[in-house]
Amino acid sequence: MPPTTPTTPTAASPPAEPTAQRGSGGERRHDIDLLRVVCTAAVVLVHASAEFFDAGHRTTGVVGDSAGRFAVPVFFAMAGWAALVGSPVRGEAQLLTRLGRILRPMAVWTVIYLLWQQYVAGRPPEAGDEEAPDALFGSVEAAFHLWYLYTYVPLVLLLGAAVLVVRRRATPRRSLLLLVAFAVAPAAVGDVRTLTGLPLSDWGWNVSLYSLGYAVAGAALLGARRCGPRPLWLGGAAVALAALILYQFTVRHPAAYGSVTVAALTFAVLGAGHGVRVPERARAVLARLSDASFGTYLVHLLWVMLLVEPVAERVPHGFWAPVALAVTASAAAVLAFAASVAWGRLGLRRWLG
Numbered sequence: 001m002p003p004t005t006p007t008t009p010t011a012a013s014p015p016a017e018p019t020a021q022r023g024s025g026g027e028r029r030h031d032i033d034l035l036r037v038v039c040t041a042a043v044v045l046v047h048a049s050a051e052f053f054d055a056g057h058r059t060t061g062v063v064g065d066s067a068g069r070f071a072v073p074v075f076f077a078m079a080g081w082a083a084l085v086g087s088p089v090r091g092e093a094q095l096l097t098r099l100g101r102i103l104r105p106m107a108v109w110t111v112i113y114l115l116w117q118q119y120v121a122g123r124p125p126e127a128g129d130e131e132a133p134d135a136l137f138g139s140v141e142a143a144f145h146l147w148y149l150y151t152y153v154p155l156v157l158l159l160g161a162a163v164l165v166v167r168r169r170a171t172p173r174r175s176l177l178l179l180v181a182f183a184v185a186p187a188a189v190g191d192v193r194t195l196t197g198l199p200l201s202d203w204g205w206n207v208s209l210y211s212l213g214y215a216v217a218g219a220a221l222l223g224a225r226r227c228g229p230r231p232l233w234l235g236g237a238a239v240a241l242a243a244l245i246l247y248q249f250t251v252r253h254p255a256a257y258g259s260v261t262v263a264a265l266t267f268a269v270l271g272a273g274h275g276v277r278v279p280e281r282a283r284a285v286l287a288r289l290s291d292a293s294f295g296t297y298l299v300h301l302l303w304v305m306l307l308v309e310p311v312a313e314r315v316p317h318g319f320w321a322p323v324a325l326a327v328t329a330s331a332a333a334v335l336a337f338a339a340s341v342a343w344g345r346l347g348l349r350r351w352l353g
Helices: 030-054 058-068 071-086 092-119 125-134 143-167 174-196 209-223 231-249 259-275 280-291 293-314 319-347
Strands: none
Touching: 030 058, 030 071, 030 259, 030 293, 030 319, 058 071, 058 231, 058 319, 071 143, 071 209, 071 259, 092 125, 092 143, 092 174, 092 259, 092 293, 125 209, 143 174, 143 209, 143 293, 231 259, 280 319, 293 319
16 A cells, blocks of 8 residues: 555554554544554464463463453454444445455465465465365454454455445445445355265354444444543553453453453553644654554564564463563564565555555
């Protein structure tokens, strides 16, 4: 995607829309930039923590996962703000263009991860051959982190089409047909599987109620003029994080994104981040990192596999495990951001995110 120009209002959404964050008045929302960068780094932490958990470092894995668990719901909240408040679509062509900006890099990186699994990670060649067709239906193991986009794409479509209908624009026929296709696809795939005996995977392109709830509530919260005292939100975030850690140790790990503890932490983070004043000297760098966040999200899993996984399997238990998690997760995030910034400067963001 070409670099964003200062005069063009663009959507503020999760990493799937790597463009400037602008409010209804056209000014750049630096607090949204900050949330995007923080949440992208938090996603890296969650996946790095999973490597430590799988390697037997349970406490380190649970605490690390809890610290980054808010990221995905906050991304859905920012998607809702972009679609409903910050930069609602003005026509069907714009909506389809936004979908294309997501789907194009998504397809490229799905192929990259399938090839990585088959030729670099040492998986049997037939594993990649079996997963490739499944990627048309939903997220596959080689690129499991892309599950988020299989929810995000129909969410953007749903919110965008709703905006066009409510605002009485020209009937968005293609978008509505696509939306109906997404709606009937799960049952249709099951019917075809029953009638033909073909080993079709379940349809994974679905909008969950929790993602829609975060999107609408997030639009209201991020679009509000004031959200109350920031120290109160920060205190709430600390309490919610402690509750989430306890929940994940005693009830369920990983916690569902729709659970009460995750929701509490999510909205506390949103409230604490809303309206944060970013120093002028830091705004240019922050904007560049924000624009690179989609690419960072897409590529980061490679760095997690290269840097975090080997360390997690070898680090001794005890004090060194959380230190190793902090160092390797930070390194993976920095390298992922650096790679995304680099290909952005080369004009490859259209294909690599």
